[in-house]
Amino acid sequence: MPVTHTLEGPLSVDVLGRQDPELAEILLGELERQSTTLQLIAAENFTSPAVLAALGSPLANKYAEGYPGARHHGGCEIVDVAERMAVERAKALFGADHANVQSHSGSSAVLAAYAALLRPGDTVLAMGLPHGGHLTHGSPANFSGRWFDFVGYGVDPESGLIDHEQVRSLARTHRPKAIVCGSISYPRHIDYAAFREVADEVGAYLIADAAHPIGLVAGGAAPSPVPYADVVCATTHKVLRGPRGGMLLCASELAERVDRAVFPFTQGGAQMHTIAAKAVAFGEAATxxxxxxxxxxxxxxxxxxxxxxxxxxxxxxxxxxxxxxxxxxxxxxxxxxxxxxxxxxxxxxxxxxxxxxxxxxxxxxxxxxxxxxxxxxxxxxxxxxxxxxxxxxxxxxxxxxxxxxxxxxxxxxxxxx
Ligand SMILES: Cc1ncc(COP(=O)(O)O)c(C=O)c1O
CATH class of the missing domain: 3.90.1150.10 (Aspartate Aminotransferase, domain 1)
Structure with missing residues (x-):
């Protein structure tokens, strides 16, 4: 289709300053804060101007329930291309058979992983919250703690390293339906092979919540969970440097279950501007x-x-x-x-x-x-x-x-x- 529109003029960001200077001042104030202080929060990063451009684009207007080629809304032919691009880039970047790029956040990706593999009341073995587990790993304040029966493993108090003997012994005792590996604060590489071995021994699924290390995985600076985990869930906004959002990776056999767990089970319309921004970030991460x-x-x-x-x-x-x-x-x-x-x-x-x-x-x-x-x-x-x-x-x-x-x-x- 010939393109006759541009993003200059009425779509430039200056329009915000003219229309709503009060809000524009808040955006500039935040830019000033980010630019003049040191951002040492481990979960934050600066996305590229290209990622920000995709986020602020007219793709934000589009409703797109479903998946490319099978949408519940008309007019999706162009955003379908963007989503297919994001999926193909994620698959290539992480060497995965299947990628779902629709999760609105890391937490929604974890929710979808549970929805794909578990039933309410199932037992799940995950890192305990006091040791670095995320809220979605069984906090009583979160859906995970209310709907599943979580058992927490921890780190050795002296070395600070994951106690794999404890993981094995808890798995043998509780026979979990799934084991989750991943943390908000563990500073060392996760030994995915060791978790896989325990999961296989007790017949559990292995879910890798790689929200933190996934960007390092993309850059070849950390081991990949993809060959070991049944489902990998992740965020796109930490080291990976994309927009705020989530994604899931899995083998072909689980693709349909994962997709249905995202839409229609846990989410509605996909956020096409964010998905386009994810595609941009995956492209950048492949360089x-x-x-x-x-x-x-x-x-x-x-x-x-x-x-x-x-x-x-x-x-x-x-x-x-x-x-x-x-x-x-x-x-x-x-x-x-x-x-x-x-x-x-x-x-x-x-x-x-x-x-x-x-x-x-x-x-x-x-x-x-x-x-x-x-x-x-x-x-x-x-x-x-x-x-x-x-x-x-x-x-x-x-x-x-x-x-x-x-x-x-x-x-x-x-x-x-
Ligand atoms: C291990 C882990 N899982 C899940 C999440 C949730 O991500 P979000 O804040 O995008 O919901 C985080 C966020 O920091 C995380 O570190």
Whole structure:
């Protein structure tokens, strides 16, 4: 079809500033916040302008229940091409037989994985929440804890590593219908083969919730769960650097069950602008530049872990294999919550998290965003020093804030074109 329209003029973002300056000011204020503070939240990143363009495109207008070629709405012939493209790119990127790119979020992808494989009341073995499991891994405040019977495995309190003997013994005792591997804060590679072995022994499905490492998998910087898990669920917005959203990967035999679990079981119309943005992100993730990025993310996280350990913080597992690490700031005389406040005042944004030791709140940090900004090992080593300085002495926060402003000024997330 000949294209006669452009995205200039009436569709340019300037229109927001003219029509609704109050809201435009909020968007610019958030851009300013993101550009002048350090984003150390392990689940965040800066998407590319191309991803943002797809998100803000007229595809947002389109209703598209169903799947390409089998929609409940008319006029889907063009968005069908976008969804097929996203699916093919995801399949190629992860070496999967089948991909579903419609999940609105990581949580919806997990819900769909359960819906595809389980019945309410089934027993599921997953990482316990105090050890790094996600809300969807059995929290009583979440659908998962209400509809399924979750049993939690944990990490060894000394090493911080997943206790595979405990996983095996709990699986033998409880005979779960599914085992979930994946975490919000585990800093080491997941041993998918070990989980597969236990799942096979007790006849359970293996669900890999790879929300965090999937971007590293795309860049060849972490092992892939695809050859081992029956279903892989993931987010597209963390290291993978796409739009906020979820996806599922599986073998052909489960494709129909997974698709039906997403639509019509747990979702309605697909968000075509987000799916187009996922396609853009998968395209970006297939490039050598992204492979280099993923490896740099891990190199930076290692330097950060070493630097924080050298400053006296207790680094869980002694380091990291991934983009994230967790630390206990107690040796510097502050608890996790106080630490988060001091760091925020110094321009460093991050989360508190549970640590293997009961009732201790630590800090979770990640290097995905700062690496997208172009920072490398030298900058990350300096960040570790600034981090500890701000923690040790509240009055040093102002000086650290200035240095953070200088650093982020030299590495803007969205450089002026
Ligand atoms: C392991 C894991 N699963 C699921 C999710 C849920 O993703 P979302 O916040 O997009 O629902 C997250 C989010 O951080 C996660 O870390």
């Amino acid at each position: 050598p530049a992204f492979t280099a990025y993923a490896h740099q993310v891990v190199a930076n996280a290692r330097v950060l872990a070493q630097g924080l350990a050298a400053e006296g913080l207790a680094v869980t597992t002694g380091g990291t294999d991934t983009h994230l690490l967790t630390v206990d700031p107690a040796p510097l005389g502050v608890d996790g919550r106080t630490a988060r406040g001091r760091l925020a005042a110094a321009g460093m944004v991050l989360d508190t998290c549970a640590l293997p030791h009961p009732d201790v709140r630590g800090l979770r940090l990640g290097t995905a965003a700062l690496t997208t900004q172009g920072m490398g090992e030298a900058e990350t080593a300096r960040i570790a020093v600034l981090f500890a300085t701000a923690l040790r002495d509240e009055s040093a926060g102002r000086g650290v804030r200035e240095e953070v402003r200088d650093l982020t000024g030299r590495f803007p997330p969205y450089p002026a074109q």
